[in-house]
Amino acid sequence: MMLARVADSLYWIGRYVERAEHLCRLSDVMLTATLDRTESATQIARIALAAVGDPDDAAKARRPYEAALALVLDREDAGSVASSLARARENARQVRDQITTETWERLNLIHLRMSDPTAAQTFADGSQAFLHDTIADLHLFKGAADATMSHGEGWRFLLLGVYLERAQLIGALLEVCFGDRKRRAINDHSALTSLLRMGCALEPYLRVYTADMQPRFILEFLLLDEDFPRSVRFCTARIEEHLGFLSRHVEAAGVSGPDRLAGRLRARLQYADIGEVQAGGSSAFLGAVLDECAAVHRQVYETFVAYTLEQRLPA
């Protein structure tokens, strides 16, 4: 049992933190890729920007440093890393009684660093170090939550937010790269490597497929791998697991939870075959996955947070 408002806040902390980490990683890959004077540098920048929902802007992609700076520190942009972290921290402040001091301290520290007046200068002095440290701190936050919070309802809402956000972010990245929209196919070795880096997947990929960079393998790995924590399939399995637990108590009250949707989504990915996905058009498949993720999100909200009182009043 926990307050509906609190569950909502924990869920959003998870989403915002995951979003911030993903944006840091995309920025980092974009900046690293453009250090080498390769043909694919601009292409990589365009992929990164398209994956975060920026309209395809060739001029912006040619100035990756400015684009990354805005992506990370622009407080005017509600989608930037700094804004996401400010919101995560604001939510954490509202449920300060529900998260452990260890977990709170990590998030508060990251937020203080991001909102420090010298942050822009630190970014300019060494953007890769800045991004690396932020990602590492976000890992510490998740680690502290895992190691110090009770693995009960609150923690599961936090992780539900993390995995749902991750499934959608990776899904969106794959759609940019492998969707059927008329975009130049990605064949270049450095572009493919960068793509894996954006999913934090390079090293795990190499262990499975060796250094053989094939678009098909990459799609298969990021979409359907069972064990890799950033594959869409892995995320949906966790979503189903957490929702199954969270729905147990609601169902006792005679309300059907969102776990049916989550189970169907997990099954779609678990029993998919990469050949069939590509034959049927990867865009259609990815579109269906993203739609179902959005449906799970809506139903989580309706079941746990914004339910109508008439259903739940004592008889």
Place this chain on the structure above:
Amino acid sequence: MKLGAAKAGETSRRAAGDATATPYDEMRDAKGVVRPHYAALAARIETLSPDELAERQRTLERFFLLQGITFTVYGAESSTERIIPTDLLPRIIAAEEWKTIEAGLTQRLKALNMFLADIYSGQQILMDGVVPRDLVFNAPSYRREMQNLYVPHQAYANVCGSDLIRQPDGKFAVLEDNLRVPSGVSYMLANREASKRVFPGTFRGAGVRPIDRYPDLLLTTLKSMAADWRPNPQVVVLTPGVYNSAYFEHAYLARLMGVPLVEGRDLVVHDNMVYMRTTTGLRRIDIIYRRVDDDFIDPLTFRRDSGLGSAGLFNAYRAGNVVICNAPGTGVADDKAVYAYVPAIIRYYLGENAILPNIETFLCREPAQLGHVLANLDKFVVKAVGASGGYGMLVGPHSTKAQQDEFAAALKADPDNYIAQPTIQLSTAPCLIDHAIESRHVDLRPFILSGEKIVVTPGALTRVALRQGSLVVNSSQGGGSKDTWVLTDRKDLSP
């Protein structure tokens, strides 16, 4: 760092508003000798260089920042978060002195609770003419809605934070009782956490009485207010929300008691029962430790424009289905005019003399007293009866002629609304100000819980007037705080 006794003396002379009295120095006696209970701390400070002290101050501030013990300053373009100014050096109270304070506060709260129970039922004290009838009924904090409502153990003010000051003769006196929604207890607890980090050695040797049971005692007190037929009462803390300046405290107490922190929008009242919206549906609430003022708890009963409480909450309370702590209407007992009658109230109900004296108070509603106040405005502190937080106040010796004229006019126009007290030199304690140790005026706010029984936590929030010479300790007016060590009686310790 060398502690200059002369320096402290010099500060006091300059700060003295009333030329006849030198403020009591918490650390040194009149001859400049360190008092025994301060000896260990004084010795420790002397071994530290200014840089080392400053380093400790930084550790302290970092602790507060990390914990998020901050308030937000809203600027034109951006808002920044600041920590509440906190002083490094603890204020120390000897065991013997604390015994008097503890007995005095217990006595006082007992009598005030009896007073509240009386005026909200038979009103015997008014009939006997001990307290003037109109003073009670005209007080804005008097709540007619509370009449003839059963309150368990007659515990109206479950949490009380009284402001004590130490007079130049070394005796503590009560300056103000806070029976509504007193705050500051989280700073008492956080200051202690911090000072254990910065002075671990001295702390260990000093024999400081622990205060960390406060959340546990608070929960026990709240639960003792539940009806017998609800064996596992659901307790919640009701906060106005994250933008309230005391939000940190609300979250802190909820976390340490292990109970939900709710806002008005989480509550639903149905059939005179109060529920909260949880992930699994509605759950009944038995006890609400509310940190929302009376006016805002129920738009149906009190202020209609309030969105902070819950509609129907007060009716559920009257129906006996939920307990609101502190009870609505307790403010009438900490009204600044009623304050003048507290010694008489104690005598009336308990047949005892007040252990902790009041500050001499002149009620401007009495024509003779008003005349005296008007003639000596430059010596008095004049306070508006309804105001708090250091606002609406004239500190005579520190005021200009224009300010005095302004207050004189206000006093004549609405004498009922004002009281006056002689300017008291608050005692001084050593503080670290810009790498140097200087004396600043301090007060003392202990916290008293009352449910089935009355408990005084052996600690307090010491508020500091950080501006040199200032006597105003409110955080809204340049005040800060410091940890307060109440020492164990060595005789009480088993070997």
